[in-house]
Amino acid sequence: MNLRAIWAIYRFEMARTFRTLLQSIVSPVLSTALYFVVFGAAIGSRISEVEGVSYGAFIVPGLVMMSLLTQSLSNASIGIYFPRFIGTIYEILSAPVSPLEIVIGYVGAATTKAVVIGLIILATAFLFVPIHIQHPFWMASFLVLTAISFSLFGFIIGIWADGFERLQIVPLLVVTPLAFLGGTFYSIRMLPEVWQTITLFNPVVYLISGFRWSFFGTSDVSVGISLGATLAVLALCLTVIYRIFQTGYRLKT
Amino acid sequence: MLPVLTISKLSKTYGTGFQALKSVDLTINRGEVFALLGPNGAGKTTLIGIVCGIVRATSGTVTVDGHDNVRDYRRARAKIGLVPQELTVDGFITVWDAVSFSRGLFGKKPDPAYLERMLRSLTLWDRKDSKIITLSGGMKRRVLIAKALAHEPEILFLDEPTAGVDVELRREMWTVMEQLKQSGVTIILTTHYIDEAEEMADRVGVINKGEIVLVESKVALMTNLGRKELTLQLGQPLAAIPAALGAHRLQLSDSHTQLIYTYDSENGPAGITALFDDLAAAGIRFSDLSTSERSLEEIFVSVVHDGDTARKRQTA
Numbered sequence A: 001m002n003l004r005a006i007w008a009i010y011r012f013e014m015a016r017t018f019r020t021l022l023q024s025i026v027s028p029v030l031s032t033a034l035y036f037v038v039f040g041a042a043i044g045s046r047i048s049e050v051e052g053v054s055y056g057a058f059i060v061p062g063l064v065m066m067s068l069l070t071q072s073l074s075n076a077s078i079g080i081y082f083p084r085f086i087g088t089i090y091e092i093l094s095a096p097v098s099p100l101e102i103v104i105g106y107v108g109a110a111t112t113k114a115v116v117i118g119l120i121i122l123a124t125a126f127l128f129v130p131i132h133i134q135h136p137f138w139m140a141s142f143l144v145l146t147a148i149s150f151s152l153f154g155f156i157i158g159i160w161a162d163g164f165e166r167l168q169i170v171p172l173l174v175v176t177p178l179a180f181l182g183g184t185f186y187s188i189r190m191l192p193e194v195w196q197t198i199t200l201f202n203p204v205v206y207l208i209s210g211f212r213w214s215f216f217g218t219s220d221v222s223v224g225i226s227l228g229a230t231l232a233v234l235a236l237c238l239t240v241i242y243r244i245f246q247t248g249y250r251l252k253t
Numbered sequence B: 001m002l003p004v005l006t007i008s009k010l011s012k013t014y015g016t017g018f019q020a021l022k023s024v025d026l027t028i029n030r031g032e033v034f035a036l037l038g039p040n041g042a043g044k045t046t047l048i049g050i051v052c053g054i055v056r057a058t059s060g061t062v063t064v065d066g067h068d069n070v071r072d073y074r075r076a077r078a079k080i081g082l083v084p085q086e087l088t089v090d091g092f093i094t095v096w097d098a099v100s101f102s103r104g105l106f107g108k109k110p111d112p113a114y115l116e117r118m119l120r121s122l123t124l125w126d127r128k129d130s131k132i133i134t135l136s137g138g139m140k141r142r143v144l145i146a147k148a149l150a151h152e153p154e155i156l157f158l159d160e161p162t163a164g165v166d167v168e169l170r171r172e173m174w175t176v177m178e179q180l181k182q183s184g185v186t187i188i189l190t191t192h193y194i195d196e197a198e199e200m201a202d203r204v205g206v207i208n209k210g211e212i213v214l215v216e217s218k219v220a221l222m223t224n225l226g227r228k229e230l231t232l233q234l235g236q237p238l239a240a241i242p243a244a245l246g247a248h249r250l251q252l253s254d255s256h257t258q259l260i261y262t263y264d265s266e267n268g269p270a271g272i273t274a275l276f277d278d279l280a281a282a283g284i285r286f287s288d289l290s291t292s293e294r295s296l297e298e299i300f301v302s303v304v305h306d307g308d309t310a311r312k313r314q315t316a
């Protein structure tokens, strides 16, 4: 293991975050605060309780999860796309580093950043609503596992993208809708039965459900299935990345 | 001398179906400066890319100091530093951070003293805390060299290191390369400038259309490349070159109106003086004169398309 290389990439990526501190941290926090005001306070005041939890508290895990998904995705995808775009990737490719080390460096940094933002948003939420986390260990586990999975997914997008447009397309057209429809703002039991079934094809449902269970002890789908789905996403992304490096896809000509 | 780099039967066909390298064999000796010359699109960057691990070879092998560059890529790559042809550098970080990153990437433990010495030798030390974006083009190129040297490589690839660099800076870079050579680094550089090859190289290789067409020591090549032509526009056409001028390397143009004299840097001044004396004695007048130097590009063309002529010139 070339640990120094992993550390170099990790530090480089974290430094990039600090250079763009404002857009990195302030903007997700601000937009989440807005969700709280609009959904939690304004609309939530008309919804009494969802599954025994006040609506304001109910949406907290969903909001954290939604930021976590978009942040992991965009950080990791830009992290690897940017050096490809400006050409500095030559240095990574010519260095004595293995694909695994490259992935650990980039994905590790993206994960760290997403988790930190997730925790900041969680802390912000405490300012608005009282929340008690029932299973802190599982909360942390879901947080980290999801961040890793979607950072891996972002890494794949960053390699697949051949322009900034493509870089935006997946987060915008796929992940945001799936997060919205995945139960960020409602319990899927509130949907008509047909839609409940359709919704089960949305992987984000499992992520949010499991995460919400760690807060309140209740969930749309069983925790075991949620955990399984999270690990499945993780395994799928790892496989794809393994194939990418094996074939040199878009990294080497 | 021991080879430090052995390239054998290396071929590359790009995804477009274009064959950029055709079974290239090349051996680089330890400690030498090797200049790889060739027209645009000849395959120089492709060749370097394969050795450094950026481009995948279609077939063939590369051995770096005994290590296969695919199977044993860690040890092979650790020995190599690469300065790319394009100015590709992240402008938002400082020079110091950039070189520290490069060193870390190659798995070397931090050594601020070495990095300082290296930055000083490249006259970048004063700018170590500057963001790279604020540097001039020539400085950026030196930052790329600094990054390539950050892990103390034994072999350095410089892909057109002096393209778009002013005369003074070129001389500076030659000095830097000379110092590196003195410290035992093997240098492989590509260039379009003949004087650069002349100044720096121990051996010269010419590549054209993906094939190595010539590898020779500089000394041998330069006597050939350094040849110049003096064209004399005659006042009156000549039927043939008079016997009195037989001692000079003269050719009569097809139109019989020009005399073409070939000379090189050695016999230049004395030869020209003697020629002019003999011309005057023979009563041959000329209305105009011009000199021309064969450019590298012309040499490539003659080496490749006109192999016979090239061989004749070599033996002449």
Ligand SMILES: Nc1ncnc2c1ncn2[C@@H]1O[C@H](COP(=O)(O)OP(=O)(O)OP(=O)(O)O)[C@@H](O)[C@H]1O
Pocket (backbone or CB within 6 Å): A253, B014, B015, B016, B018, B020, B038, B039, B040, B041, B042, B043, B044, B045, B046, B047, B085
């Ligand atoms: N990624 C690629 N896909 C397809 N063809 C390529 C690719 N990269 C290079 N080529 C082709 O391969 C040939 C060799 O290119 P290369 O960059 O190695 O030339 P070069 O000798 O470095 O030229 P120059 O002096 O202009 O830098 C060219 O014809 C080029 O168009």
Ligand SMILES: [Mg+2]
Pocket (backbone or CB within 6 Å): B044, B045, B046, B085, B159
């Ligand atoms: Mg080139």
